[in-house]
Amino acid sequence: MAVSKVKITRIEKGLTQLELAQLVQVTRQTIGLIELGKYNPTLKLCIDIARALDKTLDDLFWEEE
Amino acid sequence: MAVSKVKITRIEKGLTQLELAQLVQVTRQTIGLIELGKYNPTLKLCIDIARALDKTLDDLFWEEE
DNA sequence: ACAAAGTGTAATATATATATTGCATAGAAT
DNA sequence: ATTCTATGCAATATATATATTACACTTTGT
Numbered sequence: 688m689a690v691s692k693v694k695i696t697r698i699e700k701g702l703t704q705l706e707l708a709q710l711v712q713v714t715r716q717t718i719g720l721i722e723l724g725k726y727n728p729t730l731k732l733c734i735d736i737a738r739a740l741d742k743t744l745d746d747l748f749w750e751e752e
Numbered sequence: 753m754a755v756s757k758v759k760i761t762r763i764e765k766g767l768t769q770l771e772l773a774q775l776v777q778v779t780r781q782t783i784g785l786i787e788l789g790k791y792n793p794t795l796k797l798c799i800d801i802a803r804a805l806d807k808t809l810d811d812l813f814w815e816e817e
Numbered sequence: 818a819c820a821a822a823g824t825g826t827a828a829t830a831t832a833t834a835t836a837t838t839g840c841a842t843a844g845a846a847t
Numbered sequence: 848a849t850t851c852t853a854t855g856c857a858a859t860a861t862a863t864a865t866a867t868t869a870c871a872c873t874t875t876g877t
Contacts (some may be wrong), residue, residue: 703823717865719824726864729834730813737814743812744809748795749802768853782835784854791834794864 692747694696696723712733757812759787761805776800 697707697718704718713716713732720726721736728736737747762772762783769783776783778797785791786801793801802812 705823714866716826716867718825720865723825727796729792729794729797731792732864733795733798733820734814739848744814749799751811770853779836780854781837781856784856785835788855794834797834 691722691724692716693740695737696742696747697722700740705736707739709737756787756789758783758801758805761807761812762787765805772801772804775804 696703702710704722705715708715711732712735717726717728717732718736721728721732726743733744733748737744740747762769767775769787770780773780773783776797777800782793782797783788783801786793786797798809798813802809805812
């Protein structure tokens with residue numbers, strides 16, 4: 688699997704996993720696993736992450752086709 | 753809470769809760785609770801629902817602001 | 818060389834999404 | 848009136864998202 692859009696966007700924003708985790712109130716591990724595609728996060732968390740990164744759900748989690 | 757976009761879209765498509773549930777392989781109850789905003793579904797299920805309804809995540813689950 | 822920060826990973830515990838079963842009600846069709 | 852479909856709701860069971868703690872490795876800065 689390619690690098691996730693969450694990871695790319697987080698790095699573009701200059702945030703660490705820990706900082707993003709604190710912004711959305713989860714642990715660093717949860718962010719790490721989502722970035723690696725090993726988790727199936729809940730909608731609420733996806734929305735929180737998108738807002739924290741100034742993106743939308745489609746920007747981060749949608750793939751055409 | 754207003755009627756969810758999932759419910760509106762499902763009805764526009766002429767589907768029952770049971771039919772949509774079968775399309776995305778969950779139970780009728782799960783669809784019903786998501787439509788009523790009483791569940792926090794997983795990303796995978798949101799994606800499955802969006803594809804089943806020919807919509808995107810943003811169409812069904814994103815709210816501006 | 819060393820310390821510190823960032824990240825991947827793993828084991829166990831906890832919270833919660835989802836399944837299962839069942840009942841109640843309303844509306845449509847007959 | 849009665850049957851059937853669609854939906855809301857509730858109790859309990861199961862699967863899994865997430866937390867917690869801990870360790871290893873790499874990179875950067877000093």
